[in-house]
Amino acid sequence: MTLHRVATPGIGLTQQAEHALSQWIEPCLGCDLISAGAIRELCNDGTHLHLHLELGFPADGYRDSLGRALKALLLAHTQAASVEVEIDWSVSSSSITRQTLPGVKHMIAVASGKGGVGKSTTAVNLALALAADGARVGMLDADLYGPSQPRLLGLSGLPDTRDGKMQPMIGHGLQCMSIGFLVDDESPVIWRGPMITQALTRLLQETNWHDLDYLIVDLPPGTGDIHLTLAQRMPVSAALIVTTPQDLALLDARKGLRMFEKVNVPVLGIIENMSLHVCSQCGHEEHIFGSGGARRMADQYGSELLGELPLDMRIRVGADDGVPIVIAEPTGALTQTYQTIARRAVARLSLRERRTTATVLPEVVEA
Template sequence: MLHEDQVRKALQTVLHPRLKKSLVDIGMIRDIIIQGDTVTVTLGLKSERSPLKNVLADDIERAVGSLPGVATVRVEAVTLSREEAERMFPRSPLRGIAKVKHFLAVASGKGGVGKTTIAVNVALALARQGHRVGLLDVDVYGPSVPLMLGITEALDQQDGMIIPVEKYGLRVVSMGMTGGQDEAFIWRGPLVAKMIHQLLDQVNWGDLDYLVFDLPPGTGDPSIAIAQAIPDCAILMVTTPQEVALADVRRSISLFHKTGQTIIGLVENMSYFLCGHSTQPIEIFGRGGGEELSRETGLPLLGAVPLDLDLRQGGDSGVPLLVSAPDSATGIIFQEVAKKIPGLMP
């Protein structure tokens, strides 16, 4: 006769991919029910949308299925209460972000797709909707948030903590504010991780609903450092319709999945161009790339942002579109994207 202890022992071998601890020890295994040769395991997850759901279910099926006398393994996922989740997955002790509710990193497969433009305008749109929003620019290769927001002041300190610069209702810190421009070169490997750790620990972000990160392209050191420091940081993927950009973004998506992070959706940038008085969109870079990627990956396409001269000028002049013309056609697209975000956060 199969006994619950045997199942529990087999489950000891199933580790949480990030915490590297057994699901049993973490407390994620809620129930084990044995009926003849069928074993039903109830798995507690932080969210119904947890990207770990399928990975862990496979591992559980494999571990329990290998026991003698087991024919069928069923995994039932249940959502943990907030208290349970907080106990099992303690918040990072990083002081600066102790009172930040949600983390959202804007990522892309490659540079120049408008990641910073999207990060800045989505952050502003969230703030417009009444959320308290911070923006942390960790693009070590080209921190351009200060430029896009017209920030020239340096960071201040108070009681040993760094104070973010307030601009257009956002609390902003950029790697580009922490030293000379040409220092970007030295932000490599362990240094990047250390710097990011410092920006999360020693910047007094205060009470925030959202801290938005402008990541460098791809999934390099800064992305990994953030994934490790903030495991529940959600990812918003920016892509352009070109096939080349799509290939890069596919690679990034699979890497983010491996670190167990939730990608909440895609935004397609430079999707189309509205020419003069014509209402007919012109698809310069081809069409439907974002939709195709969305179908292929199951990630929702949260919006398609057109090529818009005002958007570029806003970025160049330090007055972003969501400040100068929030209710323009493109501004409204950003507002619509921002409206969908709260419902998608892990």
């Protein structure tokens, strides 16, 4: 990205702004905007500052609050009489994904070490949160033995086929493909490893994904054939690990994280689900499955805790009804938590993409 940096008669004003921005940590990126290469233009006309940002992650629902925070920062730490902040965003395409999977910019795998931690529900709500921020998002249900996404998205029936490719089903704006569309609900998938590998490959490559910023992949629990096929043969940009605070779940989650490390797939962070239960009658808070486990795991493995989700009946009801909580309560506190986690995840991914080309501000003498 080329930065247009203009020095004009406001003595030191641009440098004051640069210093303030270099000291402020953007919550989603986890670093300052200058080192992230997000500043496209910074200029002044003597008393008025203009800041133009280009973020590498979807931010339709984030622009206003970020703009307000930056205006307050610059007014407090510079001599500017007024500040204008312009925020754009775009998702760059991974070169590997673009070459091997046309129509998809990034694949993000959502994994867990064991079943029952709410991985599929977390995956679909994160996908819907990204879509609410303006991204084009798809969902590949890679849990071939126990597909959940058709139920979670309220979808049924067979996908259409055109020009030799399956057309993704659309649920709440997400493009979705699942083995659950192709087999009876009550029919078990009794396949050996090679058949599973072939089925996953076909679901991914024989679906006509339409211009996706992100394809979220809901993996089965464990570290089996599907995980290795996806990690070694598919253009996965990064992974997310979902766990509960329980020691047993964390033990298996560590195995999942180490598996991605071994196959050189970066882990963007860890999500702790069922972190806290709040009684709907009295408001009492209780850590039913323990506390702090995911944070300790993140510290141990040099990863990051992206967020904590509560044990809340509304999440379960939305999943069973095919109306996930992000759709059922778009302005609610639970949705805000999913949105924060989703933004942090894709912001970290964009940072990895930009780090090699991050803009370094040149030395400029103020007029």
